[in-house]
Amino acid sequence: xxxxxxxxxxxxxxxxxxxxxxxxxxxxxxxxxxxxxxxxxxxxxxxxxxxxxxxxxxxxxxxxxxxxxxxxxxxxxxxxxxxxxxxxxxxxxxxxxxxxxxxxxxxxxxxxxxxxxxxxxxxxxxxxxxxxxxxxxxxxxxxxxxxxxxxxxxxxxxxxxxxxxxxxxxxxxxxxxxxxxxxxxxxxxxxxxxxxxxxxxxxxxxxxxxxxxxxxxxxxxxxxxxxxxxxxxxxxxxxxxxxxxxxxxxx
Amino acid sequence: xxxxxxxxxxxxxxxxxxxxxxxxxxxxxxxxxxxxxxxxxxxxxxxxxxxxxxxxxxxxxxxxxxxxxxxxxxxxxxxxxxxxxxxxxxxxxxxxxxxxxxxxxxxxxxxxxxxxxxxxxxxxxxxxxxxxxxxxxxxxxxxxxxxxxxxxxxxxxxxxxxxxxxxxxxxxxxxxxxxxxxxxxxxxxxxxxxxxxxxxxxxxxxxxxxxxxxxxxxxxxxxxxxxxxxxxxxxxxxxxxxxxxxxxxxxxxxxxxxxxxxxxxxxxxxxxxxxxxxxxxxxxxxxxxxxxxxxxxxxxxxxxxxxxxxxxxxxxxxxxxxxxxxxxxxxxxxxxxxxxxxxxxxxxxxxxxxxxxxxxxxxxxxxxxxxxxxxxxxxxxxxxxxxxxxxxxxxxxxxxxxx
Numbered sequence: 001x002x003x004x005x006x007x008x009x010x011x012x013x014x015x016x017x018x019x020x021x022x023x024x025x026x027x028x029x030x031x032x033x034x035x036x037x038x039x040x041x042x043x044x045x046x047x048x049x050x051x052x053x054x055x056x057x058x059x060x061x062x063x064x065x066x067x068x069x070x071x072x073x074x075x076x077x078x079x080x081x082x083x084x085x086x087x088x089x090x091x092x093x094x095x096x097x098x099x100x101x102x103x104x105x106x107x108x109x110x111x112x113x114x115x116x117x118x119x120x121x122x123x124x125x126x127x128x129x130x131x132x133x134x135x136x137x138x139x140x141x142x143x144x145x146x147x148x149x150x151x152x153x154x155x156x157x158x159x160x161x162x163x164x165x166x167x168x169x170x171x172x173x174x175x176x177x178x179x180x181x182x183x184x185x186x187x188x189x190x191x192x193x194x195x196x197x198x199x200x201x202x203x204x205x206x207x208x209x210x211x212x213x214x215x216x217x218x219x220x221x222x223x224x225x226x227x228x229x230x231x232x233x234x235x236x237x238x239x240x241x242x243x244x245x246x247x248x249x250x251x
Numbered sequence: 252x253x254x255x256x257x258x259x260x261x262x263x264x265x266x267x268x269x270x271x272x273x274x275x276x277x278x279x280x281x282x283x284x285x286x287x288x289x290x291x292x293x294x295x296x297x298x299x300x301x302x303x304x305x306x307x308x309x310x311x312x313x314x315x316x317x318x319x320x321x322x323x324x325x326x327x328x329x330x331x332x333x334x335x336x337x338x339x340x341x342x343x344x345x346x347x348x349x350x351x352x353x354x355x356x357x358x359x360x361x362x363x364x365x366x367x368x369x370x371x372x373x374x375x376x377x378x379x380x381x382x383x384x385x386x387x388x389x390x391x392x393x394x395x396x397x398x399x400x401x402x403x404x405x406x407x408x409x410x411x412x413x414x415x416x417x418x419x420x421x422x423x424x425x426x427x428x429x430x431x432x433x434x435x436x437x438x439x440x441x442x443x444x445x446x447x448x449x450x451x452x453x454x455x456x457x458x459x460x461x462x463x464x465x466x467x468x469x470x471x472x473x474x475x476x477x478x479x480x481x482x483x484x485x486x487x488x489x490x491x492x493x494x495x496x497x498x499x500x501x502x503x504x505x506x507x508x509x510x511x512x513x514x515x516x517x518x519x520x521x522x523x524x525x526x527x528x529x530x531x532x533x534x535x536x537x538x539x540x541x542x543x544x545x546x547x548x549x550x551x552x553x554x555x556x557x558x559x560x561x562x563x564x565x566x567x568x569x570x571x572x573x574x575x576x577x578x579x580x581x582x583x584x585x586x587x588x589x590x591x592x593x594x595x596x597x598x599x600x601x602x603x604x605x606x607x608x609x610x611x612x613x614x615x616x617x618x619x620x621x622x623x624x625x626x627x628x629x630x631x632x633x634x635x636x637x638x639x640x641x642x643x644x645x646x647x648x649x650x651x652x653x654x
Contacts, residue, residue: 051606071609073609076609081611087607088603090604090625092625092627093621093622097621101608101611101612102611102612104612125625
């Protein structure tokens with residue numbers, strides 16, 4: 001479970017998040033909406049533990065531990081993983097090696113890569129010269145190897161071509177254990193109850209809603225979580241009335 | 252007196268254009284004669300360890316031939332391949348008339364005092380030749396090491412890849428553990444003939460007070476390829492070299508890679524200059540340097556002299572634990588239609604890259620080490636796996652020492 005209590009965050013001298021309260025229960029996936037510059041990426045980076053995002057008040061708990069001051073790698077080892085929108089490229093580090101790093105021990109990189117149609121990129125330097133869509137597939141592949149319990153996705157659809165968008169949706173669905181079917185031994189309900197992967201997904205286009213049923217939608221507006229609700233309903237309202245409507249809730 | 256001797260005498264105190272000046276008279280050019288050995292395993296343990304650390308496979312299992320020189324003595328010189336000749340240069344100059352067609356033909360004997368003295372006080376060196384059409388399957392290996400304290404070793408090497416041949420050489424230069432003061436001056440002249448392929452991988456293995464002044468040049472004929480890997484990751488007092496490559500023949504290609512680590516007290520000034528003279532010639536110079544408290548100057552110069560030639564230069568320097576890092580890329584176009592480019596960067600490891608790796612579970616130190624390893628791992632197309640493994644091993648050892 002992730003619990004954020006009255007979080008206030010500064011980036012440099014600027015206050016970018018205020019009074020954030022958020023709770024994501026095991027098995028839940030939340031969608032994070034919000035206009036550009038509202039602080040969505042900052043919230044994800046703060047949860048991941050990037051030191052330039054300075055927590056000036058409030059706390060973050062994960063799996064019952066106060067992780068507010070924990071290092072990034074500590075959080076990664078505790079089970080938090082992130083898919084970045086614009087990750088840095090690293091010269092000389094092969095994608096294959098990066099996948100091994102994510103897995104922390106032996107993993108069948110080749111077969112994993114096949115699942116996201118990424119085999120041809122394994123012997124290329126990570127992110128060097130990758131297109132927007134290639135970056136997204138590379139990020140998903142890394143998360144597949146890392147297998148975290150809580151997954152943060154920063155606009156997983158941006159820059160992805162039509163051909164691969166379904167693949168991205170399907171993979172995220174799988175990472176979040178949202179694609180499990182009933183079996184002879186277990187009913188669908190049992191499987192859903194046993195689901196423990198948690199997700200927080202930033203989306204601009206709402207595409208992800210075509211592939212998975214998220215539990216909640218959150219709107220971040222000017223550094224404040226403005227509303228919580230049914231993600232499809234929120235998305236519909238945003239499409240109809242834009243984020244202007246959110247101003248009322250923030251006040 | 253022969254003209255070449257006279258020129259050498261005149262230049263015996265001529266300072267080099269770049270690199271700190273060395274007082275050659277503070278070293279001795281006399282050394283005891285070391286006996287030849289019939290088997291590398293007969294060498295003293297200490298010598299064997301030294302050879303192994305310099306990349307020599309003492310079992311010779313996957314080597315086509317070996318040349319080992321201790322101070323001024325060629326102690327082991329064998330070829331195991333019918334298409335490969337390995338001869339100590341003094342012997343070669345006496346026995347074979349053709350050697351003089353290659354001796355001091357690419358480098359001027361009076362370029363500086365190091366070339367001059369190498370001619371005047373020659374302590375052997377090797378002639379390695381791949382015969383026409385011979386594809387030498389395993390790499391040949393050479394090692395020239397200093398055993399005598401305060402010795403100035405002057406060697407001259409000639410490497411010839413005859414028409415259509417293919418040859419890979421790994422060369423280690425080293426000083427014995429007990430040697431503190433020493434100077435190694437080495438002349439290397441490379442001849443890559445029509446359609447031949449020659450790769451030369453040099454791994455330096457010196458000590459804190461050793462001075463090194465290699466002088467190298469290569470000529471590549473039509474359709475030939477010259478590949479050079481220059482690796483110096485161990486401490487050295489001062490190393491200065493700037494090989495010249497002449498791409499004379501149509502479609503000739505040169506690729507020069509250097510991996511350098513500047514430890515505290517070390518001064519490395521390593522360059523490379525390629526003259527693109529023939530039609531459709533191509534060149535690439537890539538250097539990766541890590542300054543770990545020492546000083547590094549990485550130079551590169553591409554000179555385009557024919558329309559349509561292409562060259563690219565990359566000097567990347569990382570300052571890891573203080574020191575001084577300078578990249579000097581130069582491009583010269585002498586005619587219309589040359590395509591030369593460069594990329595140079597000197598800086599620190601990007602924090603963003605460290606954090607990215609940490610978010611995948613690595614510690615900060617682990618992330619830094621991973622980035623450094625990546626920085627030093629340059630893909631060298633066409634290099635045999637055994638040699639790639641030797642370079643990787645040198646990187647691995649150096650990295651352990653740095654971190």
